[in-house]
Amino acid sequence: MKPEKLFAEHESFILGTGFILVLIAVWESIPLWYTLPRGMALFFTTPSKIAVAFSQLLLDGTIEKHFWVSAIAFLAGLGLSIVVGLPLGLIMGRSSTLEDLLDPYITAANATPRIVFLPLLILWFGIGIWSKILIVFAGAVFPLLINTYVGVKNVNRVLVNVVRSFGANEWQLMKIVVLPNSVPYIIAGLRLAIGRAILGVVVGEFFGSSQGLGYMIASAATNYKVDVVFVGVAIFMALSVILTLAVKHLESRLVSWRPETAKTF
Amino acid sequence: MAPFIQAEHLTLCFRSKNREPVTALNDLNLSVAKGEFVSIVGPSGCGKSTFLNIVLGLIRHDSGTLQLNGTPITGPSQERAMVFQEFGLLPWRTVVANVELGLELKGTPSSERVKRAAELIKLVGLNGFESHYPHELSGGMKQRVGLARALATEPQVLLMDEPFAALDAQTRDLMQTELLQIWERTKKTVLFVTHSIEEAAYLSDRVIVMTARPGRAKDVLQINLPRPRDYEMRLTPEFNEIKLRIWEVLKEELGPRG
Amino acid sequence: MNAKAFLAEHRRFWLGLCSVLVFVSVWEIILTYIFPVNPFFFTKPSLIAVAFKEQVLGAKLWHDLAVSSQAFIWGFSFAVIIGIPVGLVMGWRRRVEYSLDPFLTALYASPLVALAPLFIIVFGVGVLGKAALVFLLAVFPFVFNTFAGVKSTDSLLINVIRSFGGGEKDLYLKVILPSTIPYIIAGARLAIGRGLVGIIVGEFYAASEGIGFAISQAGDTYRLPDMFVGIIILSFIAVVLTEFMRKLELTVAPWRASDEVR
Numbered sequence: 001m002k003p004e005k006l007f008a009e010h011e012s013f014i015l016g017t018g019f020i021l022v023l024i025a026v027w028e029s030i031p032l033w034y035t036l037p038r039g040m041a042l043f044f045t046t047p048s049k050i051a052v053a054f055s056q057l058l059l060d061g062t063i064e065k066h067f068w069v070s071a072i073a074f075l076a077g078l079g080l081s082i083v084v085g086l087p088l089g090l091i092m093g094r095s096s097t098l099e100d101l102l103d104p105y106i107t108a109a110n111a112t113p114r115i116v117f118l119p120l121l122i123l124w125f126g127i128g129i130w131s132k133i134l135i136v137f138a139g140a141v142f143p144l145l146i147n148t149y150v151g152v153k154n155v156n157r158v159l160v161n162v163v164r165s166f167g168a169n170e171w172q173l174m175k176i177v178v179l180p181n182s183v184p185y186i187i188a189g190l191r192l193a194i195g196r197a198i199l200g201v202v203v204g205e206f207f208g209s210s211q212g213l214g215y216m217i218a219s220a221a222t223n224y225k226v227d228v229v230f231v232g233v234a235i236f237m238a239l240s241v242i243l244t245l246a247v248k249h250l251e252s253r254l255v256s257w258r259p260e261t262a263k264t265f
Numbered sequence: 266m267a268p269f270i271q272a273e274h275l276t277l278c279f280r281s282k283n284r285e286p287v288t289a290l291n292d293l294n295l296s297v298a299k300g301e302f303v304s305i306v307g308p309s310g311c312g313k314s315t316f317l318n319i320v321l322g323l324i325r326h327d328s329g330t331l332q333l334n335g336t337p338i339t340g341p342s343q344e345r346a347m348v349f350q351e352f353g354l355l356p357w358r359t360v361v362a363n364v365e366l367g368l369e370l371k372g373t374p375s376s377e378r379v380k381r382a383a384e385l386i387k388l389v390g391l392n393g394f395e396s397h398y399p400h401e402l403s404g405g406m407k408q409r410v411g412l413a414r415a416l417a418t419e420p421q422v423l424l425m426d427e428p429f430a431a432l433d434a435q436t437r438d439l440m441q442t443e444l445l446q447i448w449e450r451t452k453k454t455v456l457f458v459t460h461s462i463e464e465a466a467y468l469s470d471r472v473i474v475m476t477a478r479p480g481r482a483k484d485v486l487q488i489n490l491p492r493p494r495d496y497e498m499r500l501t502p503e504f505n506e507i508k509l510r511i512w513e514v515l516k517e518e519l520g521p522r523g
Numbered sequence: 524m525n526a527k528a529f530l531a532e533h534r535r536f537w538l539g540l541c542s543v544l545v546f547v548s549v550w551e552i553i554l555t556y557i558f559p560v561n562p563f564f565f566t567k568p569s570l571i572a573v574a575f576k577e578q579v580l581g582a583k584l585w586h587d588l589a590v591s592s593q594a595f596i597w598g599f600s601f602a603v604i605i606g607i608p609v610g611l612v613m614g615w616r617r618r619v620e621y622s623l624d625p626f627l628t629a630l631y632a633s634p635l636v637a638l639a640p641l642f643i644i645v646f647g648v649g650v651l652g653k654a655a656l657v658f659l660l661a662v663f664p665f666v667f668n669t670f671a672g673v674k675s676t677d678s679l680l681i682n683v684i685r686s687f688g689g690g691e692k693d694l695y696l697k698v699i700l701p702s703t704i705p706y707i708i709a710g711a712r713l714a715i716g717r718g719l720v721g722i723i724v725g726e727f728y729a730a731s732e733g734i735g736f737a738i739s740q741a742g743d744t745y746r747l748p749d750m751f752v753g754i755i756i757l758s759f760i761a762v763v764l765t766e767f768m769r770k771l772e773l774t775v776a777p778w779r780a781s782d783e784v785r
Contacts, residue, residue, distance in 0.1 A: 015618060023626070040714045043645045100538035111765040112758040113720040116735070117726070119742030120750060124564060193688035195632065200636045203724055208738075214637070221640030229641050237633035268626050321686055353683040357701045357776075366697075367687040418687065 045227040050234065053227040062216070063122040063235070069212040070201050073129060077136025078197045081151045084137075084194075085144035086186070090174065092145075093152020093182075110146065114196075115203050131208040134198035140193035147189025151182030183254060191247040198240055268296035269454055270320065270422065274329035277315060289315045291479035293329070296454045297454060304457045304465035306511065307475030308518045313458045316480070317424050320456060321347050333422065343371055346420035350427045352407045354371045354399040360386065360410050361395040367418040385413040388447060398501055405436040411445070416451065427460065441468060442496060449493060453455065466490075476510060477518045484514045536610050566747040574748035575755070581700025583737070584756070591733040594650045602714055605658075606665025607707060613666070614673025614703075631663040636724050643729045653725040653733075660721040661714035668710025672703030705776035712768035719761055 007014060028047045036044055057063045090100045117138060121131040159177050169178065206212025213232050220228035275293040280286045283453055289312040297303045305313045318324045319331060322341035331338045333345070354363050359486065364382040373381070386395060389409040408428055415423060429437040441464060448455060459465050464473045469488055476483045488507060490498060498504055547568050554560050554567040578584040613620045639656055646652035680698045687698070726735030734757055741750035 011618075012621040012624075015621035020626050021597070026649075043641075100535045101542040103535065104539040104543050106765075108758050108762050109689055111716065112754075113716065113723050113761070113762040115723045115727070116738060116754050116757055119739045123742050123745070123750075176624075195634075199634045199636060199720070203636050206640070207727055208722070214778040215639055218640050221644055224644075226641065229638075233637045233641075236628060236637050240633045241629050245774065321683055323682060341686050343688055345686075347686050349679060349683065351638070351679055353679045355680060355683075355698065355701070366683075369697075370687045370689045370693055 032081060042224055043226055049227045050230045053225075054231045055232070057228070057231060063213075063231075066211060066213045066216045069129075069233070070205065070214065071208075073132040073204065073212065074138055074197055074201050076104055076129075077200060078140050078193065080133065080137045081141035081144055081193060081197070082190075085141045085189075086148055089145045089148025089186075090152055090178070090182075093149035094174075094178070096171070097241060106142070106146065109138075110142045114142075114200070118203065118207060125211065126239070127208050129209075130200065132204035132212075134186065134196045135204045135208070138194035139200040143196060144186070144189045147185045147192070148182060151185025151189075155181045184251065186249065187251045187254060189204045191244060191251070194243050194247060195240065198243075202236060212245035269299040269301075269334055270297040270456070271332045272296070272316075272320075273330065273331075275316070275319070275326050275331060277319065277324070277326045277327045279314070279483045285484055288479035290319075290326070291481055293481045295473055295482045295485070295497070297456060298453050299454055301471065302448060302455045302457065302469045303410075303471050303473060304459055304466050304469040305473045305475060306459060306515060307480060308477045308515070309460075310478050311475045311518070312478060313475055314426050317347070317426050317456060317458050319444055319469075320422070321345055321424055322463055333523055343367065344421045345424060346415035346422070347424040347426060348408070348415045348428045349429050349435055352399070352411050352431075354410055354414075356399050356509035359396050359398060360391060360402070363399070363410050364413045366414055371418060372446065382413075385417050387452075388416070389413045390443070403436070404432045405440055408432065408440060409443075412447070413452045416447075416453075422453060423455045425455065425457045429464070430460065431519065432456060437464075438496070444468065445494060462508050462511045466511060467494060472511055474514045475518075477520065483518065486514070488509055561675075562747065563745050564747075566751060570748040571751045574746075578749070578752050584752075587732055587734045587737045588756075590650075590723055591653075591726065591735065594653035594725070594733070595657055595718055597650065598654035598721065599661050601654070601658045601719050602661035602665055602718070603711075606662040606710075606714075609668050610666045610669025611673060611703075613670045620670070627663065627666060631667060635659050638719065639721075639728055640722050643725060648729045648731070653722055653730070657718045657721040658771045661718040664713035665707070666711040668706045668713070669703060672706030673699055675706070676702045705772055708768060708772045708775060710776065712772070713764055715764050715768065716717045716761070719757075723757075748757065 001131050021258075022109040024047050031044075031046065054063075092102065113137060118131070118135055121134050125131040125134070155178050159181070160173060163173055201212070204213045206218045209215050213235060217229050217232035220226075220232065272293055272295050274286070275290050277290045278286050278288045293312075293316065305316070307313050315324065318331075319326050320338065321337055322345065325339075325373045338345075355366065358366070361379075361382050364385055365378045368378045368381060371406070383395075386392060389412055391406060391409055391413070394402070394406065399410070402410070407429075411428070429440050432440060445468060457465070457468060466488055471480050472486045472488060474486070475481065486507070490504070551568045553663070554565060555569075558565075560567060609623075613623055625684050636656075638659065642656050642659070643652045676699050680702070681694060684694055684698055722733070723735040723738075726733040727739045729738040734753055738750055738753035741747070741753060
């Protein structure tokens with residue numbers, strides 16, 4: 001009885017991890033049952049080779065060096081987007097005039113892939129940290145800005161009236177009602193912003209840098225070192241998953257009363 | 266009169282993964298005659314909605330027998346139709362398309378569906394709203410669509426699961442009277458679940474009071490008010506007496522709060 | 524309708540329009556009369572307008588757009604064809620959901636663009652490489668939105684169909700599919716954005732034609748007005764597509780009070 005019961009209780013975990021393990025095993029075994037044509041063999045690698053490359057690069061410090069370069073650009077860009085996006089979003093949420101004035105720019109910039117501005121940034125700031133930070137900023141600021149002002153706009157009118165009736169001024173209103181109500185939206189925006197920020201780091205380093213994990217990937221690709229490419233991709237994947245889970249955890253902790261309208265896609 | 270719906274020793278136990286099994290119904294016996302309007306009242310959680318779903322055929326009972334006109338009930342079929350508390354209208358369909366749903370599933374040809382739907386929309390008083398969508402209708406109107414849809418397939422039994430609970434008091438009163446008028450015209454057998462003693466007394470021929478969980482039929486009261494009934498009857502001392510009688514039976518089941 | 528009422532109703536539009544007009548005018552005035560223009564680093568609206576006219580009348584712009592569109596449409600179509608069924612199966616069969624969910628969620632959360640150099644090198648710099656990249660980026664919103672749509676189907680409606688004796692097929696055709704369509708459209712909107720990133724990155728990295736390439740080449744040769752023209756045109760296309768999707772969402776599902784987070 002026990003093994004079946006155990007399986008049933010943890011079914012989702014077992015199937016989920018099982019699937020991933022099976023995929024890795026199949027990938028690893030491909031050279032054993034399928035000989036690749038000459039051309040393809042150049043681009044092929046296996047999980048074990050990737051693991052080997054990973055430990056080598058880790059030991060000789062390459063990963064550490066590139067990681068910190070990327071991390072600085074990521075944090076600086078994300079930090080800048082929070083510092084700019086949050087206050088602006090709060091003000092825009094309370095002032096519909098400001099919102100209407102800025103709306104065309106925000107709609108256009110949000111719909112356009114921000115990557116498109118990279119050549120311009122490189123032209124102005126050269127190949128270096130600033131063009132990276134700015135492209136990260138450009139990607140991350142919009143989800144934060146938009147979610148913040150949607151959150152502010154959606155504040156419950158009744159609550160605002162209640163607090164106003166006690167004679168609160170605009171600043172107190174913000175603190176007591178508007179801000180707490182917007183928290184779930186802001187956190188959701190933060191989650192989206194982190195994804196965009198990582199994207200910005202990756203693409204910024206492909207084209208506008210000579211250091212960083214993205215650069216490592218791009219130069220490895222040019223030199224046909226496919227295993228190194230996957231090492232880089234895997235690191236980014238792991239970082240994304242960890243950060244996204246961390247924010248989701250934060251979301252559920254902070255927001256047990258979450259309003260239904262804060263969508264997560 | 267031979268019973269039309271007959272439940273004998275009906276038992277149902279809910280088993281869920283991480284919890285203790287819950288006995289919803291235990292040895293429930295009741296019968297309903299053809300053309301009768303029977304209400305079921307009982308404390309929250311007593312299993313009255315569960316029973317209705319068993320009659321509908323969406324849930325299978327564990328033991329006991331449940332028969333409609335002598336044949337056991339084993340699944341949903343168009344002889345029994347339900348009107349749901351939350352309406353259950355398809356939001357992307359117009360009123361007409363919603364009313365036709367049952368007929369569509371039965372395979373009725375289009376021309377006949379259209380005719381039948383038109384009749385029913387007229388019966389429930391929704392002329393002129395055929396092309397409206399549910400989100401454009403008020404609660405009372407939505408429930409009329411629900412009623413029209415249930416009647417469209419000409420079921421023998423109409424099951425109503427607290428159909429007016431989501432409506433405001435005035436609309437509710439209105440709908441009750443209209444339901445009685447429609448019932449007089451169509452002569453269906455009705456099983457009506459409600460929390461409201463007043464509603465049960467006003468609408469029914471008989472009121473069955475259920476015990477708290479696990480549910481069984483505690484008592485059956487005959488409502489001897491003349492038909493057709495009208496609103497003023499609710500203001501008479503006879504009506505109050507009936508309500509009191511039902512209340513006397515029900516309050517023992519209501520626990521410390523009662 | 525008198526002037527005041529008309530302005531009030533379309534307030535958002537007028538304020539936005541004024542804002543843009545003021546911005547463009549101020550830009551032009553500052554760079555013409557206040558700061559001298561260093562053509563290698565700055566440009567102004569009048570120069571951009573000239574370049575715009577030249578490009579629209581010429582042939583290169585249209586050719587570039589055609590090339591980029593071709594790759595985008597191929598990649599996007601495959602994303603639809605594969606993504607939606609996968610999402611449906613995940614929503615339908617719990618075991619499939621359990622197996623695929625962790626893997627696909629990890630992929631969705633990752634910057635798959637990081638694979639761009641690899642894709643280009645394996646598939647080459649033509650339509651195939653770009654389309655493959657677009658597919659990789661655009662397929663996930665379709666999978667997850669379709670999946671969410673299926674799972675969010677109101678169980679009351681399922682009971683309604685069952686109570687009338689409807690079978691599995693009726694369930695799918697009459698309730699689950701219609702219920703899922705608004706989600707799929709929202710997914711399409713997200714997929715468009717992600718797909719465009721794929722095209723641009725692919726063309727920046729290694730291409731000899733296409734709108735992304737045109738922009739990066741204009742940057743390399745310090746032709747700022749041409750670069751701005753490319754950016755503006757791409758932005759315009761992106762906005763039109765995204766707003767079209769939003770309108771579609773509203774028409775298809777007016778019963779959903781969708782106040783969303785963009």
